[in-house]
Amino acid sequence: MNEQNTELLSIEQLRKKWMSPEVISGSEILLRSLLLEGVDCVFGYPGGAVLYIYDAMYNYKEFKHLLTRHEQGAIHAADGYARASGKVGVCIATSGPGATNLVTGIATAYMDSVPLVVITGNVATTLIGTDAFQEADITGITLPITKHSYLVRDVKDLPRVIHEAFHIANTGRKGPVLIDIPKDVSAAMIKFKPDDSINVRGYNPRTVPNKLQIDKLVQAISEAKRPYILAGGGVIYSGAHEELFEFATRTEIPITTTLLGLGGFPSGHELWTGMPGMHGTYTSNNAIQQCDLLINIGARFDDRVTGKLNGFAPHAKIVHIDIDPAEIGKNVAVDIPIVGDVKTVFEMLNPLVKRTEQADEWRKLIQQWKSDYPFRYTDSDEVLKPQWVIEMLNETTNGEAIVTTDVGQHQMWAAQYYKFNHTRSWITSGGLGTMGYGLPSAIGAQMAQPDRLVISINGDGGIQMCSQELAICAINNIPVKIVIINNQVLGMVRQWQELIYNNRYSHIDLAGSPDFVKLAEAYGVKGLRATNKEEARIAWQEALATPGPVLLDFVVSKTENVYPMVTQGSTIDQMLMGDE
């Protein structure tokens, strides 16, 4: 995958090359602009309304495009690319059905604040509004799930719009920005010269926090007997993991990281107490409920974290640090609001804080909980246990892989049993909980980080939502290791039906699934199966030793549940702990 890259020109060289004004098409403007934004890989699918754009690609050797097999694959891949790299992910689809196939992926990125620029074609401006063939009002459809969107009616606006879109997508609270380009606009010829000025009035994300609020927090820390940190995805998006580490270790305040915050703080560290919330640790959930100071850093008090709101963190003074002022006070009333970029906040905060002794009892209590109530399951030598599989992946990779997941039980087990040492190593659909996300996001992540090991962990249900992207792995020799935790059911739904709906197992049986090993082979991807520990170890070693993509079908116990579990309507310290 690297060979092509070496002969590519740098952005500065490209800028110089294209500096003298030249008459080119809207499509070429798009490609040049994307290259000037530093995009090195886009994911897409052609169709009538984007044919000028695809025609332009024919000549642009610099422009790297991966043809996925479904638009949903393209946008999840762009999303995985963005999460693994910190850069903006880009995907392209045609009008109408191409554009509507992106909707799930746009919503996924929006909920998790992932920077994307989504390019759709549309029918010609003269046809817009006539119910023309393959017309869909995609800007209208995606209004509630984009950070911003543009329908470009004049090719003159195209360079500005693209540049603005990248700026908006990747600053402030990040998110997907859609650019809808009518066919005639992509065909129109105009004089183009690169420009990199930005002027978006009314968009000024506030990055520097109010100093008075910082002082209040310093004061609160110095007084707290039971301080606790709740860190979320904002830490990762702002690149503030080192500063967070400094803050936590300086103050020795125990810390939990949310599902999207995993990897923002090293999992092995003694201050870390595991993930909080519905499937969080005993320690984290009790710590939230018993702390007297809760410092939320870049997390949004999602209901899967808070459980029943009325009764959440009842003894705590609550601090909320977020780049998005609208998050502060949205779900939970806040005592010390701090609006700003997390990294900037820490830069001001860290020199002012220190360890306090009055929290020693609390530290001891937390350590006690940690050793008394770790995640646990009943292992077996007859059937493969899903938790054991994740532990094996973790041990054999030393927590150094990039892990992407689909949605369901396997996702929660991966979050619980894989231990992350680095930021941008855990890629999962948190806010929307999108099945189908696991495989394509891994493809995107591998494109962004060609030298790292990427493991995609899926359920046997969810893998079938985007399994066609196996083709992309094979064709481009993308070496992702695709793990299926195959329990033959829609496991998470089964769990709810067992625990909440009195064992009434309605429509969860996945009989009729393909033989996944053969499915992989049909695409030209190596497929391996394991039904016990011995086979699992051998298959996994073989996968690691294989330079290309491998699919591993781990046939596991059907009835395993994810514990602890907080059922809806309970406060988070009321956990079902499982059999033991």
Added chain:
Amino acid sequence: MTMRHTISILVNDQPGVLQRVSGLFGRRGFNIESITVGQSEEVGLSRMVIVTLGDEHTLEQIEKQLYKLIDVIKVINLGSKPMVGRELALIKVKAETSERPEILGVVDTFRASVVDIGSNSLIVQVIGDSSKIDAMIELLTPYGIRELSRTGVTAMTRGNA
């Protein structure tokens, strides 16, 4: 405490901006009692005035969420300032010849005006704050209101503010 709030929003005059703003209200469960849009003092910018019902927490969320829209330049909560709020209504009221003097009496007292006369109806135009218009409608109802069209409130802070 649930109260009526008047919010003035300065927005980029872009296609779809009304949809963005009203969509935000709809999606987040905020109430819109009335909404008016038109030109502002600056070329390229429009002013929207929205009257909404909600408590302080909701109002704060509305303001913050509005600011997240890229096309929103400024949000002013007029409720917290001295302001002038006006609405216009056209009311087509049934008016047989015998009832006309009475109706004209009502129109006069409210400093409203009659802007059209048909064989058995009148169109009354009334301008004022919303409560004045409510009162006018209440008084004309007994005669039979055939058609009613209200513009919704437009508003401005008083003085130099």
